[in-house]
Amino acid sequence: MEDTELLKRLKAGDKTAFTELVSIYASKVTNTCYRFFLDKQDAEDISQEVFIEIYQSIRHFKGDAKLSTWIYRIAVSKSMDEIKRRNRKKRFESIGKHLHLDEFANWISGGHMPDERINEKDKMKEVMQALNTLAENQRIAYTLSKIEGYGNKEIAEIMKTSTLAVESLIYRAKKKVSKALELILKK
Secondary structure, three states, X not given: OOHHHHHHHHHOOOHHHHHHHXXXXXXXXXXXXXXXXXXXXXXXXXXHHHHHHHHHHHHXXXXXXXXXXXXXXXXXXXXXXXXXHHXXXXXXXXXXXXXXXXXXXXXXXXXXXXXXXXXXXXXXXXXXXXXXXXXXXXXXXXXXXXXXXXXXXXXXXXXXXXHHHHHHHHHHHHHHXXXXXXXXXXX
């Protein structure tokens, strides 16, 4: 079904249309949130908040961006809001403590030999610390580009900025993360 038809039904209050929207976007939204938290439960919790926000504000959606872009913008925003909330309350410890490090390491590197797993947790903590040193907008752009696979134009729409700004953010983030990863590899 086209987004325009689905959007009309959503704005008209059609509950089955919302169920369809959730079935279309649930896994994509959860995956986007997962990239920020690297924890399945956190990603699912934030995804629920995303769909609550969509349900409550769909009537105000102007259609100046694609429906999917608007949804991902909400997912990124909710994820970053949660990170800020955790930081403010000093309850946000190292993300590495909350990770399923084996799953993430396998996913990011394409697999390891068994003897390489000995130092995996320590290395992953360092990688996550490197990602956590990025400025918020750099981390969003880098995550959407390198982990989620979005193009710069889509990222610009999600972040409400220019494509040139996105390119700059990704470049600076990549440079900073690369330096940190070089130090890890030298160890």
